[in-house]
Amino acid sequence: MSSEDGWPDVPGDTALTIRIPEADACVRAPFPAHITVLYPFLPAKRITPEVHAELTALFADRDPLDLTFAEFRRYPGVLYLPPAPEAPVRALTRAVRERWPEAVPYRGVFGPEGLDPHLTLANDEGPETYETAYDALERELRPMLPVTARVGSVRLIVTDGQVWEDMAVYELGRSPAQPASLITPARPVRPAAPDQVLRAKSTALSRRS
Numbered sequence: 001m002s003s004e005d006g007w008p009d010v011p012g013d014t015a016l017t018i019r020i021p022e023a024d025a026c027v028r029a030p031f032p033a034h035i036t037v038l039y040p041f042l043p044a045k046r047i048t049p050e051v052h053a054e055l056t057a058l059f060a061d062r063d064p065l066d067l068t069f070a071e072f073r074r075y076p077g078v079l080y081l082p083p084a085p086e087a088p089v090r091a092l093t094r095a096v097r098e099r100w101p102e103a104v105p106y107r108g109v110f111g112p113e114g115l116d117p118h119l120t121l122a123n124d125e126g127p128e129t130y131e132t133a134y135d136a137l138e139r140e141l142r143p144m145l146p147v148t149a150r151v152g153s154v155r156l157i158v159t160d161g162q163v164w165e166d167m168a169v170y171e172l173g174r175s176p177a178q179p180a181s182l183i184t185p186a187r188p189v190r191p192a193a194p195d196q197v198l199r200a201k202s203t204a205l206s207r208r209s
Contacts, residue, residue: 011161014047015039016055016096018089020119022149023069023081026141028122031164035083035119037092037154041103044158044167052168058095059154059170065089069119070146072138076127079134080118081147089117092154 016037023033042051065088069081083089093114097103105114121141125133156168 010040011159012044013039014041014044014156014158014167015164016041016092017155017157018065018151018153019155020067020069020147020149020151023119023147026081026121026144026147027119028137029120029124033119035089035117037089038096038103038105040107041096041156042100047156047158047167054099055096055156055168055170056174058099059092059172060174062088062092062095062172064172065151067149067151068146069149072121072134072141073118074130074134077123077125077130078120079122079130079137080120081145083117083119086117093117 016039018035018037020033020035027033067083067085067089069083071082073080073082093105097105104112122134122137152172154170154172155166156170157164158167159165
């Protein structure tokens with residue numbers, strides 16, 4: 001992907017995400033249901049044992065989250081669910097950014113604070129078609145709401161430029177004496193989830209008059 005698209009796939013990019021498997025049945029995008037805590041995080045070459053230890057302690061100091069997804073919202077070209085409450089998710093992002101201020105959400109394209117917490121359901125419609133398509137999709141998915149989720153961990157994922165894979169899992173509320181769980185994923189996630197979402201948002205927003 002060229003730089004003019006806004007988010008080139010950079011091998012070694014990482015992200016911190018929250019998986020919401022309870023919402024997988026609602027997602028029509030080609031990636032699992034998730035909320036992004038921070039994308040991009042540090043380049044993979046900077047993810048040292050010391051960084052893992054700091055992330056382990058940082059997330060261990062935060063309580064597990066109880067989130068509800070009960071309403072639809074849209075960006076141009078994107079249908080998503082906001083988590084309620086949003087504040088605990090924002091607090092996770094803020095805590096990571098206070099420690100690593102060089103990790104600017106979405107490369108600064110949406111300003112210094114990035115986007116509101118969101119769970120993307122669909123992002124494959126252009127500005128001419130998304131309203132009608134997502135009206136229909138909302139009608140289809142409405143009986144499945146609300147979705148409730150107990151969130152007990154944050155995942156660190158990494159991309160080779162095309163595929164995102166799990167790298168580590170950090171437990172919320174766990175003693176920092178217990179290390180992060182490093183992962184050898186059995187199945188890669190394709191395509192690159194954060195970039196796929198952003199590319200659709202960028203294209204739709206750039207076409208909006």
